[in-house]
Amino acid sequence: MLARARARYLLLMEASHSTFKQDGGASASRTFTEAARRAQIVGAAIEVIAESGYAKASFTRIAKQAGLSSTGMISYHFSGKDDLMREVVGEVLRVADAYMRPRIEAQATASGRLRAYIESNIALLKEFPNHLPAMVEVFGNLRGEDPSLREFAAAMEAVVDLQVERMREAQEAGEFGEFDPRVMVMAIRGAIDGLVTRAAKDPRIDPDVCGRELADLFERATRKADR
Amino acid sequence: MLARARARYLLLMEASHSTFKQDGGASASRTFTEAARRAQIVGAAIEVIAESGYAKASFTRIAKQAGLSSTGMISYHFSGKDDLMREVVGEVLRVADAYMRPRIEAQATASGRLRAYIESNIALLKEFPNHLPAMVEVFGNLRGEDPSLREFAAAMEAVVDLQVERMREAQEAGEFGEFDPRVMVMAIRGAIDGLVTRAAKDPRIDPDVCGRELADLFERATRKADR
Amino acid sequence: MLARARARYLLLMEASHSTFKQDGGASASRTFTEAARRAQIVGAAIEVIAESGYAKASFTRIAKQAGLSSTGMISYHFSGKDDLMREVVGEVLRVADAYMRPRIEAQATASGRLRAYIESNIALLKEFPNHLPAMVEVFGNLRGEDPSLREFAAAMEAVVDLQVERMREAQEAGEFGEFDPRVMVMAIRGAIDGLVTRAAKDPRIDPDVCGRELADLFERATRKADR
Amino acid sequence: MLARARARYLLLMEASHSTFKQDGGASASRTFTEAARRAQIVGAAIEVIAESGYAKASFTRIAKQAGLSSTGMISYHFSGKDDLMREVVGEVLRVADAYMRPRIEAQATASGRLRAYIESNIALLKEFPNHLPAMVEVFGNLRGEDPSLREFAAAMEAVVDLQVERMREAQEAGEFGEFDPRVMVMAIRGAIDGLVTRAAKDPRIDPDVCGRELADLFERATRKADR
DNA sequence: CATGAATGAGGCTTCATTCAT
DNA sequence: GATGAATGAAGCCTCATTCAT
Numbered sequence A, B, C, D: 001m002l003a004r005a006r007a008r009y010l011l012l013m014e015a016s017h018s019t020f021k022q023d024g025g026a027s028a029s030r031t032f033t034e035a036a037r038r039a040q041i042v043g044a045a046i047e048v049i050a051e052s053g054y055a056k057a058s059f060t061r062i063a064k065q066a067g068l069s070s071t072g073m074i075s076y077h078f079s080g081k082d083d084l085m086r087e088v089v090g091e092v093l094r095v096a097d098a099y100m101r102p103r104i105e106a107q108a109t110a111s112g113r114l115r116a117y118i119e120s121n122i123a124l125l126k127e128f129p130n131h132l133p134a135m136v137e138v139f140g141n142l143r144g145e146d147p148s149l150r151e152f153a154a155a156m157e158a159v160v161d162l163q164v165e166r167m168r169e170a171q172e173a174g175e176f177g178e179f180d181p182r183v184m185v186m187a188i189r190g191a192i193d194g195l196v197t198r199a200a201k202d203p204r205i206d207p208d209v210c211g212r213e214l215a216d217l218f219e220r221a222t223r224k225a226d227r
Numbered sequence E: 001c002a003t004g005a006a007t008g009a010g011g012c013t014t015c016a017t018t019c020a021t
Numbered sequence F: 001g002a003t004g005a006a007t008g009a010a011g012c013c014t015c016a017t018t019c020a021t
Helices: A002-005 A032-052 A059-066 A074-078 A080-104 A110-127 A131-143 A149-172 A181-202 A207-222 B002-007 B034-054 B059-066 B074-078 B080-107 B112-129 B131-143 B147-172 B181-201 B205-221 C002-007 C032-052 C059-066 C073-076 C080-106 C108-126 C131-141 C147-172 C182-201 C205-221 D002-007 D034-051 D059-066 D073-077 D081-105 D110-127 D129-139 D147-172 D181-201 D207-222
Strands: none
Touching: A032 A074, A032 A080, A032 A131, A032 C080, A059 A074, A080 A110, A080 A149, A110 A131, A110 A181, A110 C108, A131 A181, A131 B131, A181 A207, A181 B181, A181 B205, A207 B181, A207 B205, B034 B059, B034 B074, B034 B131, B034 B147, B059 B074, B059 B080, B080 B112, B080 B131, B080 B147, B112 B131, B112 B181, B112 B205, B131 B181, B131 C080, B147 B181, B181 B205, C002 C032, C032 C059, C032 C080, C032 C131, C080 C108, C080 C131, C080 C147, C108 C131, C108 C182, C108 C205, C131 C182, C131 D129, C131 D181, C131 D207, C147 C182, C182 C205, C182 D059, C182 D181, C182 D207, C205 D181, C205 D207, D002 D059, D034 D059, D034 D073, D034 D081, D034 D129, D081 D110, D081 D129, D081 D147, D081 D181, D129 D181, D147 D181, D181 D207
16 A cells, blocks of 8 residues: 555646546536547647647637537537636546556656656657647646636646655655755656657657656756765 | 857857847837837736736737837837737846856856856846746747747757757766756756746745755756766 | 406406417417426526526526526427517416406406506515516517517507506596596506516515505596595 | 705706716716717617617627727727616716706706606607617616626615605605605606607607606695695 | 727627437 | 537627827
8 A cells, every 4th residue: 555655656647536537527417429529629629739839729720620610619518718728638637647657656666756757758749749738838828817727726736745745755765865856846847848848849859768868867866976 | 269158158048149139130220219118018018928928918918017008009119919029038038148148157167057057047036037937938839930930939949959069068078977968958948947937926936945956956967977 | 248348457468368378379289298398498487587687588597497408498399589488478477367357357446456457466476476577578678570579569569558448438437537548557557567677676675565555656646636 | 055955856866976977987087089989889879779679789789880890899998898888877867867957956846846857857758769768778687797787776776765765855844645655756767667668669659748647647646635 | 209099800608599319 | 209419690808900190
């Protein structure tokens, strides 16, 4: 039990089960075709956001990308733009969780999990080239105006706090060197996000190489000094 | 000459002299009041962008922030929104250059300049709390649609390329360890930008501490292995 | 025959038997469940209109109020919004007729019938708090664009004409004083409708007291001068 | 002073000076042409509302009526539909005040002022055939959702309360008979509004005759019994 | 130089209605 | 009979931009 808890201690979306659960927990009350349409629209939104950016991701563009005849269709399936964006993030987190979690939990050491976290996160770029860029766009443009989005942002904050706590534990266990764990978490997140953003535009970037390099980088940065 | 060139080799805005020069090189033909008006509008834009984000930074809001009665004023002084945004970036780059360059050039070693680059960049948050967040917002939302912006983005690419080249030279000179210099540059940029974004919203973050921690982090990441 | 005709001479919905008969005369061809569904929808419409006003009474709101899952249900049972609104008025008129007619016909004098008309009309507010407000809302917002509604409005006009005629007869019979019977009818209608509208929003208003006061008022207004 | 205060004691818009003052008190900060445009739009809105009803009075129709090219123009001059409707009511009240006040204040007795109130109110229909119908439409469709409109409705309530108070004073002074003054005020208002609504659609109605008849009616209704 | 009124496109949303299942 | 997904029009509003003054 303890082992399993520690095994996933760096997973980005650890806290997501309560907040970002599939369809926000309302999936039971949705028809099959309704769920399919929502998924289709969310997919189109991810493509548009990744390609054209958050600002240009209007309902009109998303509807066109999804092959829908009108924007009314989107408003019919989502209660508003915030709702759609929440679902976009939820979809990305679900995909990322499914991909990253087993790879992280397979590692036995803290540094192994850190490497798995970084490499599997960036490896997602090959499997789902639009998912992470879209999420970075959405988060970059979210302000805490709407109450529902405020709760959303708070959940993401909680994830960061958890990661910081896990990293501190690894330090105390002697697996990492001395450093401010919060700054380290922010640096990792920022480095990954920056790389994701660039990779979305620059096809020359090879995710495999970059992932490994980035993992090496942060392994050196977290290593104990005397080694 | 060589010394001077090396002295600024990590400076973000090294290449800006051609592209982002004050008023795009048209300053000679501008009157004093015109320049003042432009500066006033750019300042207001920076405040609005930093506070409300790129999406909400409409001419209407910027005009209100600047104390102008109409948006026509902005269109009168700028050829369009892209023009204003370019000027916003230019202003930030100019301020950052003035602040960072002497601190970087004062260092004699590559690692010293890297530390000065990171620390002085983050220190800017205290002196100009809105400048860097605004620039990160603008860059995050710029797409290369407009030809004028395409050239803009290309210039920024050139800066990155230059930084990569300088870092490679330092590696060859034995001052840094082995790593992919491009990934390193992207990681540094991403980590700083991520921290800037967070600092803009979270007042608990102390730029001084974070800057030093981040510099330590990347010092370990770039250090030669045998040390 | 004459007695019976005179007995109901102030009844608002006298002419309704031809125009507003249950289900517009098509009831024979309707199944039981169909009629029940229509009644359910009409009831929900009355509640929504009374509470939120005509403008906000969309099919969506009415369906929600009726516990229906989609607006298609309403369009399926009614040929359009006009049809539904006609049925709303019909339902109110039917209820009002059932309540008011016996009370009016029980009176032997013109002034007695006038009082019974006013008091029983307002007393309806206690028994069916939403019916009259809903009808006032509908009538206030109906324009004679649609041919079917034009006929509808004409029928209501005919009722007014009939009331005017009955009132003139009472004047000639020496039961009322001298006044323009059409203005009197309009004033009575307007006073009642205004009170109904207010009572729908202001719970302090006591229908019993107001009904008696209003009847007193118009008794004085219609009384012969020499009394 | 007392005489003057009592002289206008039945005036509908007595309390309007604080709430409905010209342009809501912001007129000083408005350009001449801006004020003209606003007046033009308000006028067009009054025409459309009077003719087609509140529900059909969309910005599109109002813009067309005003000869404007787009609805954006209306949004440019008014902060929203509520703002426009408030101005519509304000305009009607201003016109009504200018017309009715001197006619009411010219009367020395309570019954004279009541008659002047009713007759001058209805006489407005000839001078401004659309004003009163439009106001009745707006008030009939207003719900207290918006806070700014809630305050608006409260102001109208205060006017009614004032009229009730004045009427009670006249009763105590022996100028009127015994009746519930609140019901009387509501009946007068309802009768006038009903007549206004009908007159807007039925050209056969002669305001002069109706006004005199209605004044006669309420004179009898308010007269002391022993006369 | 500066103003602010005007424009037209586009944004999100809601509406009544239709239709395949 | 009943459902709910789909449609297209229309609603209000905000945007960047232009132009006469």
